[in-house]
Amino acid sequence: MALTLHGGRPGTDYDAAWWRSVFGLLGECFPGLPGGAATAEALGFPWADQTTPFTLSEQGRTVAHVGVLAHPMRLDGRAAVVAGVHAVGTTEAWRRRGLARRLLGEALDWVDERFALAKLHTDLPEVYAPHGFRVVPTHRFRTPPQPPAQVQKRLLQPLRHAADADLLRSLLRLRTPASNRCATADPGWLELTVAALSGALSSGFWHIESHNAIVALGEEAGGALILDVIAPEPPPLAVVMGAAGAADRPVLWSFSPELSCDRAEAIPTPPEAGVLMVRGDWPLGEPFGISPLWEH
Ligand SMILES: CC(C)(COP(=O)(O)OP(=O)(O)OC[C@H]1O[C@@H](n2cnc3c(N)ncnc32)[C@H](O)[C@@H]1OP(=O)(O)O)[C@@H](O)C(=O)NCCC(=O)NCCS
Structure with missing residues (x-):
């Protein structure tokens, strides 16, 4: 046939x-x-x-x-x-x-x-x-221990509340890429499609009104995984760690956090997370990460 x-x-x-x-x-x-x-x-x-x-x-x-x-x-x-x-x-x-x-x-x-x-x-x-x-x-990244800031955060419900969907779309449009080494710069279509496919849309996006920022969080190996920091200006490290609830459980970044902290330790991504493959001249020599929300 x-x-x-x-x-x-x-x-x-x-x-x-x-x-x-x-x-x-x-x-x-x-x-x-x-x-x-x-x-x-x-x-x-x-x-x-x-x-x-x-x-x-x-x-x-x-x-x-x-x-x-x-x-x-x-x-x-x-x-x-x-x-x-x-x-x-x-x-x-x-x-x-x-x-x-x-x-x-x-x-x-x-x-x-x-x-x-x-x-x-x-x-x-x-x-x-x-x-x-x-x-x-x-790589995943671990930032040095420090007291997390007390932050007021609110779980966005973009599938239930139109205003939350608007807020998420508008910050995705206005954002600075979360890393200079390797980050998505799409205005929302990739991140929100992947979040819809993975279920992260209803449980992952936390709004920090005081800093005009959204911190996207997931779970990996019993700890929190920072999936994205969506903001026109990256908030201070202590604010992101406060949003991740860092005091009593491990927190890793899924991408290079150099915009918030230049002393992070790089840890190989676990094999069960799959692999990134490239074809052509990949420009990066130094350790970098790629958030599961930016993969396809
Ligand atoms: C993976 C998938 C797309 C392969 O499609 P396919 O049409 O059977 O692939 P091909 O026959 O063209 O295979 C080409 C080569 O890929 C490799 N390959 C294909 N399926 C494979 C598998 N399941 N495991 C390991 N290697 C595989 C083999 O080297 C194969 O060559 P060979 O048959 O001569 O050994 C198909 O099995 C599928 O749809 N799986 C479910 C969805 C999925 O996992 N997609 C990939 C997501 S990244």
Whole structure:
């Protein structure tokens, strides 16, 4: 059975029926993804607006998909737009027959004409290594102990309260990237889509009104993981640590906190968090981290 290839056109070129078929596949490969994408769309960030899809279909049914994002970042002190490979999936009956390999080849030919650098996050580096991707070690960071400030913080409920959604979107738009070494600079579509997919939207974003800041928090290895600091001006370290509730449990940063503290200790990211792979000249030599909210 011959398969039909689509690819290289913006996601917005395709109609709702075409996307329903893609989300049928993606829901099979990544349970919860269609629901998370619908939530992100309700917040103003439709999936199709940001991705360039590459698909193979059999009689109108999508059987394999590779997406490419244009991810604006702060990287090694400079603005950069990096190709982000995402949502790579093949339906079970077609696995191990070279479909992902073929689509990655198509997608990377397209990427090579437009981007100097590509990246992705995965638990399966074997799939990507033959395409020139290599693992780059990432780190979590521990800042020196210090008494955390008493901060008033409030959990945002962007899915329940329109004013909280507005506040989150507006601070994402106005923010300074959270690190100069490596941070997202997207105006919200990546971070809120990933947060919708992971569930962090309802439990992770804390507003600190006194500093016009949001601290996004998650959990890792029994402690708090700082996922992001979203603010026009980064708040002082003690304020972030106060928001993380630092007194009685370990706190790690998922990205380099050099804007708040230049004496942080770098700790390798645990292997169960998956790996960052890059293709092209990765500019950073010194330790850096990448928040789970900025991965795809
Ligand atoms: C991973 C996935 C996309 C692979 O798709 P596929 O069409 O079966 O991949 P291909 O047949 O093109 O495989 C190409 C190569 O990738 C590697 N590979 C594929 N699946 C693999 C797996 N599950 N584990 C390790 N390596 C794998 C192999 O080297 C393979 O070559 P080989 O078959 O000659 O050994 C598919 O199994 C899938 O959809 N899984 C669920 C979703 C997922 O985990 N996606 C990846 C997220 S980063």
